[in-house]
Amino acid sequence: MQGEARVKVWDAPVRLFHWLLVLLFAFMFFSGKAGSEWLEWHVRAGYAVLSLVLFRVLWGFFGSTHARFGSFLSGPAACIECLRHLMKRTPSPYAGHNPLGGWMVLVLLLALLFQAGTGLFSNDDVLFEGPLASLVSKAMSDRLSGWHAWNFNLLLLLAGLHIVAVLYHAGFMKENLIGAMFTGVKRMPAAAAGSAATRFASPWLALALLCVAAFAVFLIVKRPF
Amino acid sequence: MRTKLLAAATVIAALGGASLEALAQAKPDVLVKQRQAAMVLQAKYLGPIGAMMKGAAPYNADVVALNATFLENLARMPWDGFDASTKGEKSKTKPEAFSDPAKFKAAADQLESATAKLGAVARAKDEAGVKAAFGAVAKACGGCHDSFREK
Secondary structure (H helix, E strand, C coil): CCCEEEEECCCHHHHHHHHHHHHHHHHHHHHHHCCHHHHHHHHHHHHHHHHHHHHHHHHHHHCCHHHCHHHHCCCHHHHHHHHHHHHHCCCCCCCCCCHHHHHHHHHHHHHHHHHHHHHHCCECCCCCECCCHHHCCHHHHHHHHHHHHHHHHHHHHHHHHHHHHHHHHHHHCCCCHHHHHHHCEEEEEHHHHHCCCCCCCCHHHHHHHHHHHHHHHHHHHHCCC | CHHHHHHHHHHHHHHHHHHHHHHHCCCHHHHHHHHHHHHHHHHHHHHHHHHHHHCCCCCCHHHHHHHHHHHHHHCCCCHHHCCHHHCCCCCCECCHHHHCHHHHHHHHHHHHHHHHHHHHHHHCCCHHHHHHHHHHHHHHHHHHHHHHECC
């Protein structure tokens, strides 16, 4: 094998998004289970999660190369090829997400959107009503509250799978994906690095898109019109 | 006249007792409906006070007094509906409501005492007292749901 190169693949917005989401996810887990006394903070943090996820969706269209859906959502052939590498534990140098990881990103984002979406319509049968609960019947709000509780189990499962996958990469394929998500830098074969030309979008654009996402959440929550 | 009235009252009281007994023998699915009805009405009368506490609606001492009095009475109604015979009925009640009756009773008592306090200050038109007492009522609702109701 030829020499290794250090390639910057994850921009700061992606990394900040990821780790903020981890912290918020832990808090949502705790505050969701801790009971009604934490509900108020659960709701507030939920708005933050929704803002972050909406930002990430926008960043998937307007962000840096490896943040874009178009760059990491690949066809079945690539996924099978990737799976084969994983099974044989042969290193498969992908600068951004590997094909399976890419789809996992989409699944995680969709599950989070569903979680936030159902939360907006939920109620706790005491005093809390999600900001959109008044748009649907009580029975529907109750149903969506139930889905909110159930979908969290799915999220836990997905998060667990995500963690197992990166640990598998670290343990069996000698790929330090976790470190890369902190530093943004991946170590990979120089040959593969050459093909990893990355265009980084401006962090100011990221900030602007985050503001757009947060403003959209504000409009959903306050419905000033 | 007086004796007749007394006799009538005795008959009515006896009938009342009889009907309470009949309630205790109500079918499990009916008991579930009845306890849920009590809860639904609690939500009805809690909601407007909650809106006033949040500042979403202007404070109205008369509405608060009426609603708090209703709540105080409604708070005593659901519990005999959690009869052991309802264990297998479809509802959001967790098994713990039946397996840990002491804790369940404590949670029920908490709501009764919290709503009694709220009723007293509400009827006295004591706005500051209502603000102080309201939190305990909401907490009693939520606390009991956390322990005994499925999400």
